[in-house]
Amino acid sequence: MTSDDSRLIEAALTGNRDAFGELVLKYQDRLYGTLVHLLGSADDARDVGQDAFLLAYQKLRTFRQESSFYVWLFRIAYHAAISSRRRKNRPKLSLDEARERAGIEPEDERAHSDPERGLQVEEAQHQVQQALAELSPEFRDVIIFKEMEGLAYEEIALLVDCPIGTVRSRIHRARQLLREKLTKAMEREQK
Amino acid sequence: MSEKDIQELLSAYLDGELSPEEKGAVESRLEESLELREDFAALTEVSQQIRMLPRPCAPANFRTGILERLDRPVVSLSSGPGRPSPPWMSYAARWSGAVAAGLLVMIGVWALTPPGRDAQLANVEKAASAPAADRVLMTNAAQDSSAESAPSESDARLAMAASEPPVHVVNVSPEEIRRKIEELQRPPARGNVIQVPSRMMSGEEEIPIVVVFTVVDVMEAMNQMQVLVQREQVRSRRTREPILMNQQADPQLTAVTLELSTDGPEMAAILNGVPAVDAVMFVDNQSAIPAAEPASPDPLSPEAASMGLAASERPILQNAPAPVTIHSDGSNVTNVPSEAPTPGPLADQPAPVAASAEFAQTQTRTFVPPEPNASPMQQRFNFQTLAMPVESRAEAERDQRNVAPSRSMTMMQKTEGREVSASPNRSQAPGALAESTSDPMATESAQSRKNVARQESPPGGDQQSADWNDSRRFRAYILLKQQTPPATQAPQK
Numbered sequence: 001m002t003s004d005d006s007r008l009i010e011a012a013l014t015g016n017r018d019a020f021g022e023l024v025l026k027y028q029d030r031l032y033g034t035l036v037h038l039l040g041s042a043d044d045a046r047d048v049g050q051d052a053f054l055l056a057y058q059k060l061r062t063f064r065q066e067s068s069f070y071v072w073l074f075r076i077a078y079h080a081a082i083s084s085r086r087r088k089n090r091p092k093l094s095l096d097e098a099r100e101r102a103g104i105e106p107e108d109e110r111a112h113s114d115p116e117r118g119l120q121v122e123e124a125q126h127q128v129q130q131a132l133a134e135l136s137p138e139f140r141d142v143i144i145f146k147e148m149e150g151l152a153y154e155e156i157a158l159l160v161d162c163p164i165g166t167v168r169s170r171i172h173r174a175r176q177l178l179r180e181k182l183t184k185a186m187e188r189e190q191k
Numbered sequence: 192m193s194e195k196d197i198q199e200l201l202s203a204y205l206d207g208e209l210s211p212e213e214k215g216a217v218e219s220r221l222e223e224s225l226e227l228r229e230d231f232a233a234l235t236e237v238s239q240q241i242r243m244l245p246r247p248c249a250p251a252n253f254r255t256g257i258l259e260r261l262d263r264p265v266v267s268l269s270s271g272p273g274r275p276s277p278p279w280m281s282y283a284a285r286w287s288g289a290v291a292a293g294l295l296v297m298i299g300v301w302a303l304t305p306p307g308r309d310a311q312l313a314n315v316e317k318a319a320s321a322p323a324a325d326r327v328l329m330t331n332a333a334q335d336s337s338a339e340s341a342p343s344e345s346d347a348r349l350a351m352a353a354s355e356p357p358v359h360v361v362n363v364s365p366e367e368i369r370r371k372i373e374e375l376q377r378p379p380a381r382g383n384v385i386q387v388p389s390r391m392m393s394g395e396e397e398i399p400i401v402v403v404f405t406v407v408d409v410m411e412a413m414n415q416m417q418v419l420v421q422r423e424q425v426r427s428r429r430t431r432e433p434i435l436m437n438q439q440a441d442p443q444l445t446a447v448t449l450e451l452s453t454d455g456p457e458m459a460a461i462l463n464g465v466p467a468v469d470a471v472m473f474v475d476n477q478s479a480i481p482a483a484e485p486a487s488p489d490p491l492s493p494e495a496a497s498m499g500l501a502a503s504e505r506p507i508l509q510n511a512p513a514p515v516t517i518h519s520d521g522s523n524v525t526n527v528p529s530e531a532p533t534p535g536p537l538a539d540q541p542a543p544v545a546a547s548a549e550f551a552q553t554q555t556r557t558f559v560p561p562e563p564n565a566s567p568m569q570q571r572f573n574f575q576t577l578a579m580p581v582e583s584r585a586e587a588e589r590d591q592r593n594v595a596p597s598r599s600m601t602m603m604q605k606t607e608g609r610e611v612s613a614s615p616n617r618s619q620a621p622g623a624l625a626e627s628t629s630d631p632m633a634t635e636s637a638q639s640r641k642n643v644a645r646q647e648s649p650p651g652g653d654q655q656s657a658d659w660n661d662s663r664r665f666r667a668y669i670l671l672k673q674q675t676p677p678a679t680q681a682p683q684k
Contacts, residue, residue, distance in 0.1 A: 017261055024254045032253065033246025046250055053257045128240045146206060147241040153208045172202035175237045182237070 005069045012060055020060075024053050027070050031077055034148050038081050038141065040133050048084045052077035074149065078141075078159055085137065131181035139174035146171055192216050201231050205238060 005026075011019030028049065035045035056063075056073050063072055132140060141160060145151045153171075157164045192200075197220050203209050204217045221227055386401045 017258060020261070021254060021258050024257055028249040028253050029246070032249035036247055037244065042247065042250075046253060049249065050253065050257050050260070054260055057261060124240070125244055128244055132241065132244075143241065147238055148244075148246070153203070153206070168203050168208065169199060171206070172199050172234075175202055175234045178237045178241070179233050182240070 006065065009060060009063065009065070009069065012057070020057055023069065027073060028053075030070065031073065034074075034144060035077060035081060037129075037132065037144050037148065038078075039084060044081075044084050048077060048080045052080050055080070071151075071155070075159060127182060127185045128178070131178050131185070134181060135174060135177060139170055139177060142167055142170045143174035143178070192220075197227065198230065201227070201234055205231070205234055 005023065008019045008023050008026075012023065031052065032045055032049045035049050036042055039045050039048065052073060055076050059076070063069070132143070135143070138160075142156055145156045145159065146153075151159070153164050153167045156167045156171075160167070197217060200209060200213055200217050204214060209217065221231060
């Protein structure tokens, strides 16, 4: 818990909404970026992310600062993401479209100097995204928590409500599945 | 350690999640086995590939969208985090959000009413897919546009929809709700009717009105909505999938199974997964609501009246058309007006929801309370609503009766036969359903059920209700917006 976050939370608790706005600004990209991969939809990620911040604002008084604000926020967002998955009512906006909308391109300095290399990187990333999206949620969630959020197994176990041993085997299985999918994709490309 | 075990430990080794002994074992095998080193390298590469995936930034209006919703009265789910309040008011903060859920329930039912159903389906979908905080406003707009465009359509059903009176959706600020609930000095009980002074725009004029809310059990409301939607077979125009996701798609069978943890976030996640319910409130029955006193204080006492707490037999409710009244506590069934709403000075008020006889599907409800000594994670609600083929009903009823009374509550409802029966030795179980409607046929049906319910309620009904409350540590409630009494009624102070 950074002192900066503590200060902003204290200010927000006194009714200073700008302070909460600063917290939003600080964490919105990180949260949204993960939610896009979790949900596979930019629109869903936006809605869930915004709902999570609003819920965090509501519950701010109950936040005991035992963990970082972001971890607490992320827990809220994950539960909201589960709800969102259950709805599944609208067509998804792909990650590519999301990047297009947000004007975000893969960050690879080499891509700027070597267009061909840039295309290769983009294609490789697309394959990884595709493989990740094909995983079932039980595997996709834990691998995203580990790789993108850097959560410890214990934190992941609390989040998904299962034993650490299960988290360990799911993460391993997720990596194995991704490896298999990526190998197949490469083989298809070479043919 | 077997090869398989070592394989599984590779990922944990990569993540630095092994004990010193396990780590030593893995490193030793890595030194020995080229194949294992290749596997490890492959896993490492996969890990890096995921970490290097681009992570899009939030849209430009992400933050402003949140702040706008915080500033919007209807949208704001609470009046803010810093306001001092009684201990139980942490629940009350959620009530304001629950109001939106109540509105959605009402709007949803209205939209499913046969005459205008197809014409309004798109609007309902639009509202349902909108961000939760925008739904009420969007639905308002959707209704307006529907009313304006309908006369120009050749579709006869659209014309019928246009001939229906418009539905007025009144925005009540969370602060107003919160203030009212604070005045009660305790969380409202299921079945309570709460009046909140508000305003309604008529042209450019702001008219004072009183909005009446009925407290309902969110699980009951949700299940009834699911049953209703399933029976109506309402499907998305785009995907042809049911708007509400049921676990079984068979239109003849509706099964809603909820396994709800007493853990708030998980319960909220599940309940909020239903589009018609986007906010819930949890009440600790043991500390917040006296188990033996499920009903409100004497609704006719001066004190209660001053709090705006009203019984449903008050004149204001008798005269106004009630779209849908769901009393989930059987003891409140008798409080429902015993006659169809009579046209009074409020007769020109819209009746946004038509007959709700669709709610009364034959169904068996089973509630298994949590183990008294179970850990929080083990304490789960098992609440099931099952609608089953006719031939299996009798068997199911027999099965339900075999469950020990202290461990479960069951209820059978039957619409066609116009009867409500409870299991032997039990009162009308909480979750009993009553409708008040402007439709004479449906009213008759509902009235018949109410009469039977009165006849069949045994003397020990209150005790049964108390047992029920004792056995459920947490309940979830929403406020169901019942009606908007007219401007001629002075707001309750």
